[in-house]
Amino acid sequence: MKAGIIAAGHGERLRRAGIATPKPLVAIGGRPLVARAIDAARAAGATSVACIVNAETDRVRRFLEETDFGVPIEIVQRTTASSAESFLALRPLLEAAPFLLLTVDAVIAPAAVRALAERAVARPDAAGVLGVTTFVDDEKPLWAELDRNARIVTLGEPARARHVTAGVYFLKPVVYALADACGAGSWSAFRLFLGALLAHGHVLYGYDVGASVDVDRPEDITAAERLLGLTGRVS
Numbered sequence: 211m212k213a214g215i216i217a218a219g220h221g222e223r224l225r226r227a228g229i230a231t232p233k234p235l236v237a238i239g240g241r242p243l244v245a246r247a248i249d250a251a252r253a254a255g256a257t258s259v260a261c262i263v264n265a266e267t268d269r270v271r272r273f274l275e276e277t278d279f280g281v282p283i284e285i286v287q288r289t290t291a292s293s294a295e296s297f298l299a300l301r302p303l304l305e306a307a308p309f310l311l312l313t314v315d316a317v318i319a320p321a322a323v324r325a326l327a328e329r330a331v332a333r334p335d336a337a338g339v340l341g342v343t344t345f346v347d348d349e350k351p352l353w354a355e356l357d358r359n360a361r362i363v364t365l366g367e368p369a370r371a372r373h374v375t376a377g378v379y380f381l382k383p384v385v386y387a388l389a390d391a392c393g394a395g396s397w398s399a400f401r402l403f404l405g406a407l408l409a410h411g412h413v414l415y416g417y418d419v420g421a422s423v424d425v426d427r428p429e430d431i432t433a434a435e436r437l438l439g440l441t442g443r444v445s
Contacts, residue, residue, distance in 0.1 A: 211327065213251035214304050215261040216400070217244050217270065217314035218289065218296045223426045234263060234270045234314045238431060239440030244270065247312045248279045250378075254324040256310055260303035262286040262296045293400035298389055305383040313400075315425040316377025317434040322419035323378055329417050330380035337385050337412035340404070341378035345421040347433070348374065352401045354416050362414040365405045375401070376422040385412065 221233030229236065234244035241249075248259050258281055263270040265287050274283050284303050290296045293313070304311075310327055318341065330339040340362065342354050351374035355364040364370055385407055389396075397403045408414055423434040 211255050211257060211310060212304055212307065213248075213254070213256035213259045213310040213312065214297075214300045215244065215247045215251070215259060215312050215314055216293055216296045216300075217247070218262045218264040219293070219315070220264065220266065221315075221426075224428065227428045229428060232267055232270050233425070235273060236425065236431065238317060238425070238434045239438060242273065243314050243317070243425060244274070245277065245279070246317065247314050248281070248283070250318065250320040250323040251310055251312060252279065252281050253320045254310055254327040256281060258282045258284065260284040260286065260300050262288060262290070262299055264289045292398050294397040294403045295394075297400050297403065298386075298394050301386050301389075305386050308380065308382045311379045311381055313377040316422055317425060317437060318376060318378055318419050318422045319438065326378060326417045326419055327380055330415075333415050335413050336382070336415050337407060338379055338381040338404075339415045339417050341376040341419040341422075342373035342416040343376045343419055343422050344373055346374050347422065347430075348424045349426070351375070352404070356416045360415050360417065362408060362416050365408055366401075373416055373418065375404070376419050377424060378419060388412075 217234040235242045251259050271287050274285055286299055326341050353368040353371035354362050354373045355371040357363050423430055423437050
């Protein structure tokens, strides 16, 4: 299984708070976010990882090139206009087989990421299985309504949903066909791409990964360390 990591954002809210470190290199318990995402992907069974980073700085690319993660790392360095564009830029590296996708700033227990990948294999009718949580931490969450079989019924309707997406996904290559049908520039965010999948009849399921933290603000760093049980020590 391959994994993809979207790590091309600019971390603007962290910058405004005085944190100049590129977001993928912000440390949680002493280990950079991008390293933790790779660790989680590897623990879930990924045998290689494709990562997109922005071209604003070479620091993230160099870190990935100079660090031994125990699996091959393929790097796309490109500044993109949106998370959807970043996802589509990874297509040549991911579309050959089902893959795990993580956003670099989503901190989730690695065991939950592994369980999501395992559960997804048991959903042969699914174009994708989205990690979801009832722990709403994101300032702009994507709400997901699940039926009793965990199939996603609606996305983006908070009045009808208990879960929000958590930044980890297991997807089949068929999802990229939507870009061929609609045009690669049709979405300004990955969440809109997910909504389009549902609107076009693709079957999506949700899997509850438990608590997660989206690291956007300085206080999220402490919350992520607390989630992983790292408060007070360095990992």
